[in-house]
Amino acid sequence: MLSRKILVTGADGFIGSHLAEKLVHLGYQVRVFVLYNSFNSWGWLDYVPENIKESIEVFSGDIRDPHGVKVAMEGCDAVMHLAALIAIPYSYHSPDTYVDTNIKGTLNVVQAAKELGLSKVVHTSTSEVYGTARFVPITEEHPLQGQSPYSASKIGADQIAISFHNSFQTPVSIIRPFNTYGPRQSARAVIPTIITQIQAGQREIKLGAIHPTRDFNYVEDTVKGFVSVLESDKSIGEVINIGSNFEVSIGQTAQFIADVMQVEIQIEEDTARLRPEKSEVERLWADNSKAKELLNWEPQYAGIEGFKAGLLQTVDWFANSNNRMLYKAGLYNI
Structure with missing residues (x-):
């Protein structure tokens, strides 16, 4: 093609x-x-x-x-x-x-x-x-x-x-x-939300629910x-x-990002960021066997180490002041 x-x-x-x-x-x-x-x-x-x-x-x-x-x-x-x-x-x-x-x-x-x-x-x-x-x-x-x-x-x-x-x-x-996740993602998403708050000097990070798990790619x-x-x-x-066939909680994700950025953080629950109870998706974990079988595709950034490697590249992109200035870290972006 x-x-x-x-x-x-x-x-x-x-x-x-x-x-x-x-x-x-x-x-x-x-x-x-x-x-x-x-x-x-x-x-x-x-x-x-x-x-x-x-x-x-x-x-x-x-x-x-x-x-x-x-x-x-x-x-x-x-x-x-x-x-x-x-x-x-x-x-x-x-x-x-x-x-x-x-x-x-x-x-x-x-x-x-x-x-x-x-x-x-x-x-x-x-x-x-x-x-x-x-x-x-x-x-x-x-x-x-x-x-x-x-x-x-x-x-x-x-x-x-x-x-x-x-x-x-x-x-x-x-x-x-x-x-x-990765460079250019909107601050409405959780990973850029955490990164931009830390880069703005905050150590008390405002998040919604931190117990749900996600399959980050x-x-x-x-x-x-x-x-x-x-x-x-x-x-x-x-x-x-x-998907990566790997699940991690939002709370663990925040800690991984803090580790990559070499800071200590505390998480504060912000009620404005909580979904209605029955609307929250509690758990996501992909079976990617069909993609492997039909497409010969598999993730290069899989597992904990792959996730941390992707987070490091994302943090590096946000560390560039020209990129960071495109975000309003002090505002909750719905």
């Missing part, structure tokens, strides 16, 4: 910008779909190396607009669909926008792919669709549980995507990443998973977990 053009929606975001950069490095022709705004901002793509900017074709639009989505996809051979609203707390505040963006936006992508005859649609799911684990490690057969408006909207989006494969043979693959591993799904015909019609 290297001679073909790939559209990446949500390329202005955290994972999307890393993915667009990787695809350029691999030699793909890359068109990126970024959210239109009057500042002419390309999100995180504004901060990638100049040679990457010169190699991408930028389309500004809104994933909720079916006409713009179809125009963006014209002339492309495949689409990697990452555009979505992802912040869980904000989904409590404005659930309607999540339905429009995540469900209707996905419908726009697969409908255009069907009409234009694209050779591949890689749709991005999330481990949040599983809710609190009923068994671990979590396989792709685990029940789906909408424990937040965000997760419910992503369940709906996943079902829209796979329905087009079942109904119209649209070549859809669903990638289901677990908790990705360094962004480099997640991006390699996306590329593997794109390039494998075996992924068509499949839902595939991309």
Whole structure:
């Protein structure tokens, strides 16, 4: 597929910008779909190396607009669909926008792919669709549980995507990443929240619940998973977990970060950061055997040592003052 053009929606975001950069490095022709705004901002793509900017074709639009989505996809051979609203707390505040963006936006992508005859649609799911684990490690057969408006909207989006494969043979693959972290991640996520508070000189770190566990994945591993799904015909019609097969609590994560940054911290519970009781996902731990079998993919940053290695690279990126100035460490970002 290297001679073909790939559209990446949500390329202005955290994972999307890393993915667009990787695809350029691999030699793909890359068109990126970024959210239109009057500042002419390309999100995180504004901060990638100049040679990457010169190699991408930028389309500004809104994933909720079916006409713009179809125009963006014209002339492309495949689409990697990452555009979505992802912040869980904000989904409590404005659930309607999540339905429009995540469900209707996905419908726009697969409908255009069907009409234009694209050779591949890689749709991005999330481990949040599983809710609190009923068994671990979590396989792709685990029940789906909408424990937040965000997760419910992503369940709906996943079902829209796979329905087009079942109904119209649209070549859809669903990638289901677990908790990705790394450079450029929003401060609404827990790892940047901890890092930026420490870098701001705080030693009493404000967090929500610290007992839930997560399966964290360094962004480099997640991006390699996306590329593997794109390039494998075996992924068509499949839902595939991309995870480390390793769980760690939020409290342990905070301590690992403190160790990497060589500081002593205390954790304070901030009630504003707590999810409603039945909405909290208590445990996530990925079974990644399907990805290994179908894609020959496996994480390079796995286990405690891999996690610490990824944290070190993330901390190093945030240590750069030019990167750190892009964050408002003193504010809770929902």
